[in-house]
Amino acid sequence: MSKQYDSLVLGSGVAGLTSALKLARLGSVAVITKKSRAESSTNYAQGGIACVTSAEDSFELHVQDTLTAGAGLCKEEVVRSYVAEAPARIRELIEIGVRFSGSQHRADGATTVSGLDLGREGGHSKRRILHAKDMTGREVERALLATVERHPNITIFENATAIDLITATKIGAGGTDRCLGAYVLDNATNSVVTFTAKVTVLATGGCGKCYLYTTNPDIATGDGVALAFRAGVGVANMEFIQFHPTCLYHPLTKSFLISEALRGEGAVLVNGNGAEFASKYDPRASLAPRDIVARAIDAEMKRTGAACVFLDITRKREDFLRERFPNIFAHCESLGINIARQPIPVVPAAHYQCGGVLVNPDGATALAGLYAVGEVACTGLHGANRLASNSLLEALVLAQRSAARIERALAVTPADVAVPEWEEGSASDPDELVIVTHNWREIRQIMWDYVGIVRTDKRLARAARRLEILLKEIHEYYWNFKVTGDLLELRNLALTSWLIVQSAMQRKESRGLHYTLNYPAPLPVARDTVIDRRDG
Ligand code: FAD
Numbered sequence: 286m287s288k289q290y291d292s293l294v295l296g297s298g299v300a301g302l303t304s305a306l307k308l309a310r311l312g313s314v315a316v317i318t319k320k321s322r323a324e325s326s327t328n329y330a331q332g333g334i335a336c337v338t339s340a341e342d343s344f345e346l347h348v349q350d351t352l353t354a355g356a357g358l359c360k361e362e363v364v365r366s367y368v369a370e371a372p373a374r375i376r377e378l379i380e381i382g383v384r385f386s387g388s389q390h391r392a393d394g395a396t397t398v399s400g401l402d403l404g405r406e407g408g409h410s411k412r413r414i415l416h417a418k419d420m421t422g423r424e425v426e427r428a429l430l431a432t433v434e435r436h437p438n439i440t441i442f443e444n445a446t447a448i449d450l451i452t453a454t455k456i457g458a459g460g461t462d463r464c465l466g467a468y469v470l471d472n473a474t475n476s477v478v479t480f481t482a483k484v485t486v487l488a489t490g491g492c493g494k495c496y497l498y499t500t501n502p503d504i505a506t507g508d509g510v511a512l513a514f515r516a517g518v519g520v521a522n523m524e525f526i527q528f529h530p531t532c533l534y535h536p537l538t539k540s541f542l543i544s545e546a547l548r549g550e551g552a553v554l555v556n557g558n559g560a561e562f563a564s565k566y567d568p569r570a571s572l573a574p575r576d577i578v579a580r581a582i583d584a585e586m587k588r589t590g591a592a593c594v595f596l597d598i599t600r601k602r603e604d605f606l607r608e609r610f611p612n613i614f615a616h617c618e619s620l621g622i623n624i625a626r627q628p629i630p631v632v633p634a635a636h637y638q639c640g641g642v643l644v645n646p647d648g649a650t651a652l653a654g655l656y657a658v659g660e661v662a663c664t665g666l667h668g669a670n671r672l673a674s675n676s677l678l679e680a681l682v683l684a685q686r687s688a689a690r691i692e693r694a695l696a697v698t699p700a701d702v703a704v705p706e707w708e709e710g711s712a713s714d715p716d717e718l719v720i721v722t723h724n725w726r727e728i729r730q731i732m733w734d735y736v737g738i739v740r741t742d743k744r745l746a747r748a749a750r751r752l753e754i755l756l757k758e759i760h761e762y763y764w765n766f767k768v769t770g771d772l773l774e775l776r777n778l779a780l781t782s783w784l785i786v787q788s789a790m791q792r793k794e795s796r797g798l799h800y801t802l803n804y805p806a807p808l809p810v811a812r813d814t815v816i817d818r819r820d821g
């Protein structure tokens with residue numbers, strides 16, 4: 286079966302939905318999403334969106350904080366322009382009904398970005414985080430989905446997993462290579478649908494599931510990076526995986542974040558004896574940028590042999606905490622932890638992919654007709670370490686910019702090419718489930734043990750060797766048997782993990798989130814790590 290649209294958007298988080306809304310002005314849009322429509326990292330975002338709105342703040346300060354966190358690898362022109370565009374994007378969110386904390390008190394709240402309640406997070410020199418209590422992502426996703434659902438030009442396909450991009454080269458169409466759409470697995474019927482479009486936008490989010498412990502939801506399996514790489518598009522800076530310092534450590538919960546905004550309100554990291562330790566590692570202590578705080582926790586856990594550290598916010602009143610952090614308060618309370626009275630057990634966990642599909646500042650990849658927006662893309666905004674709450678901001682700005690560029694490009698789109706239907710293998714294998722679950726576990730354990738917060742050449746080489754064996758096995762399996770959603774995710778997880786390791790092996794220095802005992806200092810000149818299949 287095949288379907289044709291003007292634009293094809295893969296993913297329904299903040300980047301995908303914002304792109305869909307902007308592209309709907311140009312024609313029909315299909316949004317493909319592999320689980321239910323709201324299931325995305327966006328939906329779990331807590332802290333908020335960084336944006337200069339107060340008189341005490343300035344674009345220059347936001348720029349400098351971003352550059353400092355990025356450890357010499359940010360593209361300064363990208364940082365400057367994204368920071369300056371942020372207020373316009375926030376205004377659009379408010380216009381579609383996003384209710385930021387503080388906004389309901391303003392008479393003209395529908396169109397202004399001043400007067401909102403501002404949070405603070407690590408690496409920010411000012412309070413500048415717009416938030417909806419501690420559920421910012423849920424509020425943004427709610428408002429975007431409601432707007433998308435009302436739009437006559439947009440159709441959402443749920444439980445649909447993009448398998449691979451369709452390119453002119455892959456189908457032997459000749460001429461300049463370009464992206465023609467994607468093959469998509471309908472998970473309900475296990476049939477493959479051919480989606481063709483003038484432009485395809487990758488908005489598939491990150492790859493936290495490559496690691497055993499992560500704050501990310503299950504959808505974050507690196508699909509977009511793998512799809513782009515297989516289509517011959519370069520990926521950059523994949524070694525910079527951000528570990529969030531404070532993921533809740535409790536046997537009855539998985540992947541629950543304790544927002545950095547708590548530290549912004551005075552929470553302090555302490556060890557099992559109740560002693561503050563972060564100031565030993567950096568004068569900014571618990572509010573230093575994430576790479577520093579995560580390494581400090583890692584070092585403290587190794588030094589003391591403890592399984593976790595603690596975040597102590599007991600200095601704040603219970604009514605304040607219940608009001609400002611209702612989601613975190615309730616979740617911890619359901620596990621028997623009253624955060625107003627006892628410290629919260631926390632550990633670092635994989636959180637964010639700073640690198641990704643190489644794009645220009647407008648989200649265009651090197652493959653004509655293919656764009657990448659949101660966490661899947663590497664624009665140069667984050668450099669070697671993302672500043673907290675700059676991710677939702679990047680997704681909003683990039684979606685706007687790519688749509689503007691697509692509007693210009695659609696006018697010159699070449700005539701349609703005949704795209705063949707997916708050729709389906711007929712065999713199914715009773716052993717599949719065990720192979721998928723075993724390899725899935727093994728990859729995530731390898732990445733956690735050998736490619737984590739502190740790396741060495743030896744550990745990376747070990748990870749590379751093991752991943753190559755797994756990649757070969759998964760490759761054979763993929764070509765011999767019918768595809769399933771789980772198998773597709775495993776295939777992408779393996780390739781993305783391998784790309785992280787290859788990038789890490791290329792970086793012979795420590796910078797930002799990439800810290801290796803073999804090269805503990807940064808090199809004098811910062812360079813991107815780019816891996817391009819066409820380079821062999
Ligand atoms: P996502 O929101 O992850 O959406 C990806 C979409 O792609 C999903 O719909 C998914 O189902 C779909 N998809 C993936 N692969 C496929 C495929 N093969 N086929 C079809 N569909 C596919 N950032 C901030 O700036 N501020 C915060 O406060 C903040 N808090 C966070 C808290 C948590 C717990 C987490 C996990 C992240 C947080 N981040 C925060 C980071 C931020 O939420 C993400 O970077 C951002 O939401 C990514 O948006 P996105 O649209 O690019 O991807």
Ligand code: SIN
Nearest residue numbers: 331332544545673674
């Ligand atoms: C948080 O709330 O700590 C997450 C913020 C982010 O990842 O930017």
